[in-house]
Amino acid sequence: MASDEELSDDEDVEAWLNPLKLPTKEQLMCKSTGKQLLFLLQLYAPLDDDHPNQTTAFHRAILLFVTPKGSAVCKPGGVRALRCQLPRRNALYPYHAPGDTDLLPPAVQLVVEAEERDSPEAEAAMSKLMMAYKDKVGQEGELSEEELPEEVLQQVEEAVPLEQRHFAMFQARMALAPDQVVRYCFQPGAHPLWPRPEPQPSTADIPACPLCGEPRQFEFQVLPQLLNHLGQDDLDEDALDWGTLAVYSCSASCSTEALEAQTGSAYAEEFVWAQPSA
Ligand SMILES: [Zn+2]
Numbered sequence: 001m002a003s004d005e006e007l008s009d010d011e012d013v014e015a016w017l018n019p020l021k022l023p024t025k026e027q028l029m030c031k032s033t034g035k036q037l038l039f040l041l042q043l044y045a046p047l048d049d050d051h052p053n054q055t056t057a058f059h060r061a062i063l064l065f066v067t068p069k070g071s072a073v074c075k076p077g078g079v080r081a082l083r084c085q086l087p088r089r090n091a092l093y094p095y096h097a098p099g100d101t102d103l104l105p106p107a108v109q110l111v112v113e114a115e116e117r118d119s120p121e122a123e124a125a126m127s128k129l130m131m132a133y134k135d136k137v138g139q140e141g142e143l144s145e146e147e148l149p150e151e152v153l154q155q156v157e158e159a160v161p162l163e164q165r166h167f168a169m170f171q172a173r174m175a176l177a178p179d180q181v182v183r184y185c186f187q188p189g190a191h192p193l194w195p196r197p198e199p200q201p202s203t204a205d206i207p208a209c210p211l212c213g214e215p216r217q218f219e220f221q222v223l224p225q226l227l228n229h230l231g232q233d234d235l236d237e238d239a240l241d242w243g244t245l246a247v248y249s250c251s252a253s254c255s256t257e258a259l260e261a262q263t264g265s266a267y268a269e270e271f272v273w274a275q276p277s278a
Contacts, residue, residue, distance in 0.1 A: 021266035031077020037065035058088035
């Protein structure tokens with residue numbers, strides 16, 4: 001299905017954490033169109049020191065691939081996430097690396113800092129924003145429902161349609177870090193910020209890890225701001241577009257050895273929920 005114009009397996013990705021056991025052709029195919037996926041981004045995301053599998057995932061990367069066809073982005077399999085990890089002692093990288101982030105060339109790495117959950121600064125900034133939004137109720141209806149005092153929430157609910165409230169909340173959170181393209185929080189109980197109330201996955205929509213059976217948990221979301229960095233033609237009707245791409249990965253970050261033995265790929269597929277922008 002791949003034509004000459006399309007990108008070859010490795011043309012787009014300059015560094016694979018495990019270059020010896022690359023993803024299979026099927027793993028890099030859009031399930032909706034059958035076309036070869038394009039590399040979107042790679043996160044170097046080692047586990048926290050206190051994670052039980054930290055030793056087997058000392059090096060860890062999540063790669064995100066996206067369909068070349070804009071209209072297929074939010075269809076199942078239009079965006080696919082692959083997880084690759086290595087123990088600290090491995091054949092590819094020195095035990096004492098000069099620095100974890102030096103492993104991958106800057107062009108493809110995106111090292112993210114986990115967003116502080118419940119940080120007092122963020123909450124203070126948030127409530128300031130919310131109070132500012134509150135003043136706009138009558139005028140523009142730009143309000144958020146998250147982290148608002150009960151009484152304000154009630155006013156908002158009376159004044160603003162649900163869809164607008166969600167989007168305004170999303171915008172307000174994003175206003176705290178306008179250059180942010182990825183929101184990362186691989187913690188139990190963390191959840192994505194949705195620009196729109198629907199469609200969101202229920203717990204049942206997020207399949208457990210097929211390798212180990214453990215539930216998947218939210219790890220990060222790609223924000224629509226990234227679209228501005230892709231150099232797309234604004235007039236292209238089939239340009240890539242999304243509201244957000246939420247990536248859920250195996251909570252155990254389990255070993256990929258069985259997969260490697262079976263398929264030759266050291267890249268375990270994780271789950272992506274793509275919410276359209278409109
Ligand atoms: Zn697993």
